[in-house]
Amino acid sequence: MTQNFSFIIAMLGTIAFAVTAVLAVIPKGIDVFGASVMGIITAIGGGxxxxIILDVPVFWSxxxxxIWVALVSSIIAFYGHHWMKKKYIYQLMLYLDAAGxxxxxIQGADKVIQLNFAMPVGPVVLGLITAIGGGITRDIIAGNSxxxxxxxxxxxxxxxxAIAYVFLVSILPQYSILIGSIVIIFTFLMRAIIIYKKLNVPKWMLIQS
Amino acid sequence: MTQNFSFIIAMLGTIAFAVTAVLAVIPKGIDVFGASVMGIITAIGGGxxxxIILDVPVFWSxxxxxIWVALVSSIIAFYGHHWMKKKYIYQLMLYLDAAGxxxxxIQGADKVIQLNFAMPVGPVVLGLITAIGGGITRDIIAGNSxxxxxxxxxxxxxxxxAIAYVFLVSILPQYSILIGSIVIIFTFLMRAIIIYKKLNVPKWMLIQS
Amino acid sequence: MTQNFSFIIAMLGTIAFAVTAVLAVIPKGIDVFGASVMGIITAIGGGxxxxIILDVPVFWSxxxxxIWVALVSSIIAFYGHHWMKKKYIYQLMLYLDAAGxxxxxIQGADKVIQLNFAMPVGPVVLGLITAIGGGITRDIIAGNSxxxxxxxxxxxxxxxxAIAYVFLVSILPQYSILIGSIVIIFTFLMRAIIIYKKLNVPKWMLIQS
Structure with missing residues (x-):
């Protein structure tokens, strides 16, 4: 993937992370300061x-x-939350979140592969942390499930x-950029179909409470 | 600010952090061990x-x-909680917490400025984490909001x-000690007035739950 | 302690951490993916x-x-949870957890002593974090107390x-392996008696909610 294109996706993903974070904490009652902190934590927490686990400088430094995009998005989402909650805006945010x-x-997994860290488990574990660590931290601080x-x-x-990317890059390392692009699109499509069809975890994977 | 004076404030702040932490978790039922862990986490968690984010040795090492002051303060607060809850003692702790x-x-922001880390956003973000990170961690572990x-x-x-300090030091770097002292006093006074007047977040900053 | 013997205990402890983690989150309703993440976090979170605080490479890298043992144990515990909940299996897990x-x-404290980090408080604090940090993280993410x-x-x-180990090694450093083995057995026996007798925190250490 080209640098520019992945930067645009990263910024759109950051906006979606911050906006969905603010909308997720507003029902509990929050001020614009707390909402912005939540938006920023969600956007940069995972990376x-x-x-920190890789012991490299944090990416946002x-x-x-x-941070700026997350801050501005959070403030806009806070004061524009009535508008943001409109069905088509919220749906758009869900798909941007999926792209993010x-x-x-994959970016997270790729960074870990470059550092040859804890192969082949490290890229999957830390790729997942990159993508969902911020959202989990947000839910913990907000007291949400x-x-x-x-x-x-x-x-x-x-x-x-992540598993597909690590596997494919290990056998075709010279095509890592092409593989990365395809896997990102493929992962996005999986998530987009889940959103569109409102799919839940299948029963064989689940124990009901 | 002189080293000695700021060390005394830091220790008073540590005492206030530990004592208010113990008093905050006692209503949920806790033993002296858990209370001490909470007191220590609150006192040193933020820094x-x-x-860790700056990738420098943790300050308490x-x-x-x-750690010793937080431990002893926690144990005293635990066994003396009836006395500590007395209105004037608790008020004293709130003001010591404000000083802390x-x-x-500002100390946190200053450390970040010295390392020239993620300027100018880094000092504000990490200064805030220094001051409130321990308290947030305590509330999360205790299951409090x-x-x-x-x-x-x-x-x-x-x-x-923090914003004032970063801004003023960037234009008058040679006066950083003087600016630091003034901003600390100014920040303390803002917080003290809020405690004294029991001010809440103004309505334009807030969405009610 | 010999390397091999301590590795076997470490793996048994990892299994116990993962299995008890999965059994602890199942009542809240979870899928096999979430359960595995919980099992892995519990097993490796503390170390x-x-x-990260020591600023050394994470041990599992x-x-x-x-990670593999935690993952496989979690999946087995998830699908075999009816069987795992049987009284004698669960009791076995409690004792394996105690051994772990x-x-x-003690392994955590020993690593800190080797690095001469924040002596003599560091080994106790970080030894405790090694042993209970993963379990606390699991409870926070699962929303449990x-x-x-x-x-x-x-x-x-x-x-x-941990205190006994740090104290004894400081006066008899040449016997650290022997002391370590004895203290691990002694610590396990304390915990085993507590499990067997169902001992709670004594009243003088406790404030009821």
């Missing part, structure tokens, strides 16, 4: 945990666009994408 | 997260006074102080 | 936090057996063991 997590899981406890199929397509 | 967070946010979800004006004066 | 935490607290808020005597024997 921050990944970089050299590119502040992530599809990109972030985390996505791991929900029946929505959120992390499963990401796991499939 | 620890900051140092070279000066154990923070005012100091820690975190301060980000409350209507009290706790983090807003800290944010104003 | 990961320790290594050079030995993936911990006894080993991990953490062990710090419970009346069970879980962390107290670990603290006694």
């Amino acid at each position: 921050t945990i990944r970089d 050299t590119d502040l666009s992530y 997590i599809a990109l972030f899981v 985390t996505l791991l406890m929900k029946k929505e199929l959120y992390a499963v397509p990401l796991t499939i994408g | 620890t997260i900051r140092d 070279t000066d154990l006074s923070y 967070i005012a100091l820690f946010v 975190t301060l980000l979800m409350k209507k009290e004006l706790y983090a807003v004066p800290l944010t104003i102080g | 990961t936090i320790r290594d 050079t030995d993936l057996s911990y 935490i006894a080993l991990f607290v 953490t062990l710090l808020m419970k009346k069970e005597l879980y962390a107290v024997p670990l603290t006694i063991g």
Whole structure:
């Protein structure tokens, strides 16, 4: 994937992370400061945990666009929440979130592969943390049930994408950019179909409470 | 600010962090061990997260006074909680807490500026984490609602102080010690007035649940 | 202790951590993916936090057996949870957990002593984090009450063991392996007696809610 194109997806994903975070905490009653902190944590939390475990500089320390975009998106989402909650806006945010997590899981896995860290498990584990670590941190701080406890199929397509990427790159390392692009699109499509069809975790994977 | 004076404030802030932490978890039923862990986490948690993100040695590894003072304060607060809950003692703790967070946010921001990390956003973000990260971690572990979800004006004066400090030091770097002292006092006064007047988040900043 | 013997205990402890984690989250309703994440976090979370604070490579990056064993144990526990809940299996898991935490607290403390980090408080604090950090993280993500808020005597024997180990090794450093083995057995026995006799925190250590 080209740098520019993946940067645009990353920024759209960051916007979606921040906006959906703010909309998720508003029902509990929050002020614009707390909402912005939640938006920023959701947007950069996962990548921050990944970089700390990798012991490399946190990604946002050299590119502040992530924090600025998350901050501005959070404030807009806070004051425009009536408008943001409109069905088609919220649906758009869900699909942007899907594009964001599809990109972030593969970008995260790719960073780990470059560092040859804990192969082949490390890229899958840290790719997942990149994509969902921020959202889980947000839910914990807000006192909401985390996505791991929900029946929505959120992390499963990401796991499939990350495993596919690690496997394919290990046999065809010279095509990592092409493979990355295809796997991101494929992961996004899996998640998009789940959103569109409102698919839940299949019964054989689930124990009801 | 002189080293000695800021060390005294830091220790008073540590005592206030530990004592208010223990008093916050006692209503849920806890033993002296758990209470001490909560007191220590509250006192050193924020600075620890900051140092991990900065990738520098955690501050308490070279000066154990923070942990010892937090431990002893926690045990005293635990067994003396009936006395500590007395109105004037608790009020004293609130003002000591205000002095502590005012100091820690600026000290944290200053450490980040020295390392030239993610300027100018890094000092504000990590200064805030230094001051409130421990308290948020405590509330999460105790299963209490975190301060980000409350209507009290706790983090807003800290944010104003941190932004003011970063801005003023960037234009007058040679006066950083003087500026630091003034901003700490100014931040403390903002928070003290909020405590005294029991000010809440203004309505334009808030969405009610 | 010999390398091989301590590796076997570590793997048995990892199995117990993962299995008890999965059984702890199943009542809330979870899928096999979430359960596996919980099992892995519980098994490796504490050591990961320790290594991040120590600023050394996370232990599982050079030995993936911990993650694989936790993953497989979690999946087996998930699909075999009716069988795992049987009284004698669950009791076995409690004792394996006791062996695991006894080993991990002393191994963690020993790693910190080798690095001469924040002596003599560091080994106790980080030994405890090694043993109970994963379980606390699991409870936070699952929205359960953490062990710090419970009346069970879980962390107290670990603290006694860690303090004893640091003290004895400081006066007899040449016998660290022998001392380690004895303290692990002693810590395990304390915890085993607590499980067997169902001992709770004594009243003088407790404030009821």
